[in-house]
Amino acid sequence: DAAGKAGHDHYMHKEIHEQPHALRQTISGRVDELGGNADLDIDLDDDFLRTLDEIHVVACGTSHYAGLYMKELLESLVDVTVRVDLASEYEVYDGHDASQTLVVAVTQSGETADTLSAIRRAKASGMTSFAVTNTVGSTITREVDDSLFIKAGPEIGVAASKTFVSQVTTLALFTTYLGRLRGTLSAEDGADLVEHIRQLPNAVQSVLDAEPKIQRLAEQYVDSDAFFFIGRGLAYPVALESALKLKEISYVHAEGFAAGELKHGPLALVTENTPVLAFLNDAAAADDTVNNVKEVESRGAPVIGLSTPDETNSFCEHSIDVPELGRLEPLVANVALQLFAYHVADEMGRPIDKPRNLAKSVTVE
Numbered sequence: 387d388a389a390g391k392a393g394h395d396h397y398m399h400k401e402i403h404e405q406p407h408a409l410r411q412t413i414s415g416r417v418d419e420l421g422g423n424a425d426l427d428i429d430l431d432d433d434f435l436r437t438l439d440e441i442h443v444v445a446c447g448t449s450h451y452a453g454l455y456m457k458e459l460l461e462s463l464v465d466v467t468v469r470v471d472l473a474s475e476y477e478v479y480d481g482h483d484a485s486q487t488l489v490v491a492v493t494q495s496g497e498t499a500d501t502l503s504a505i506r507r508a509k510a511s512g513m514t515s516f517a518v519t520n521t522v523g524s525t526i527t528r529e530v531d532d533s534l535f536i537k538a539g540p541e542i543g544v545a546a547s548k549t550f551v552s553q554v555t556t557l558a559l560f561t562t563y564l565g566r567l568r569g570t571l572s573a574e575d576g577a578d579l580v581e582h583i584r585q586l587p588n589a590v591q592s593v594l595d596a597e598p599k600i601q602r603l604a605e606q607y608v609d610s611d612a613f614f615f616i617g618r619g620l621a622y623p624v625a626l627e628s629a630l631k632l633k634e635i636s637y638v639h640a641e642g643f644a645a646g647e648l649k650h651g652p653l654a655l656v657t658e659n660t661p662v663l664a665f666l667n668d669a670a671a672a673d674d675t676v677n678n679v680k681e682v683e684s685r686g687a688p689v690i691g692l693s694t695p696d697e698t699n700s701f702c703e704h705s706i707d708v709p710e711l712g713r714l715e716p717l718v719a720n721v722a723l724q725l726f727a728y729h730v731a732d733e734m735g736r737p738i739d740k741p742r743n744l745a746k747s748v749t750v751e
């Protein structure tokens with residue numbers, strides 16, 4: 387056990403720190419910088435991918451948030467409608483052409499019963515199916531038409547960390563591939579995205595290097611009543627994921643909100659004892675979120691802002707620097723909040739690798 391943890395107190399801590407390496411594996415051989423494209427081994431028919439009208443993503447937990455991140459990428463860069471459903475809620479309705487729909491299961495384990503069941507419903511209706519998974523030979527890979535592997539390496543901690551970041555990265559590569567194939571993503575935008583994908587391992591490393599500061603913040607606020615995470619656009623799914631991480635391993639109340647929704651209800655929960663973690667990344671409409679930061683500050687909440695080191699977070703009580711990385715910046719910010727969740731839970735003495743009531747892979751519906 388100790389050998390497996392390689393000097394870390396928990397597998398999760400090891401896996402958080404493995405991310406630059408995991409990402410290099412995810413990306414290796416798949417980035418075509420000159421062509422502004424992704425080089426992926428996908429067997430689905432090119433004509434089908436060129437002409438499909440809709441993508442349905444089905445997933446659970448952290449993988450669902452990875453799917454929401456892809457939806458933002460695809461809808462802003464590629465001309466395709468994307469629907470993302472919790473696998474347990476997925477119903478196939480009329481009103482779309484199943485033969486022109488791709489259903490994508492995002493599942494780290496490839497064994498989640500809810501996701502397998504959703505894929506079976508989609509297939510029965512005539513859709514083409516695809517899986518994005520970490521597990522070669524898993525059940526999902528035997529049921530779908532084609533699979534793409536995230537290559538993150540095994541993850542032991544029940545709460546997903548490196549697999550989330552590798553999933554989003556793989557989905558960003560898929561976005562590039564699809565956009566270039568359909569001719570809707572320009573070579574220039576493609577080159578931008580793949581350049582950011584290429585820089586991702588180093589960007590993640592620079593956030594990991596800030597661990598002492600993040601740990602101090604976690605220790606300072608460990609006794610808070612609740613934690614709220616706010617973000618827009620690409621940062622909204624990351625706010626949801628960051629809150630889930632904190633809930634899972636610390637058992638503290640944490641919620642992620644779309645920043646603009648605060649005033650429609652959640653603001654009633656905000657006090658001096660509810661820190662707000664705000665994503666102030668350019669690619670996530672930071673200027674608008676700044677207004678929401680002011681709303682919570684005027685109610686006395688301490689704010690931890692995540693952004694590139696510029697003036698947008700200078701008025702937050704605390705800031706965590708995230709390197710500039712275009713559309714992938716919110717993903718890098720997530721790594722800082724994995725560390726935040728880890729250190730809150732560690733300070734509370736929680737069994738981080740095996741939180742109560744949770745399983746790594748849930749094989750019942």
Ligand code: G6P
Nearest residue numbers: 446447448449493494495498745
């Ligand atoms: C379980 C795990 C979560 C995970 C979810 C989906 O609930 O505790 O961490 O996100 O399953 O798992 P999958 O393997 O399908 O990505």
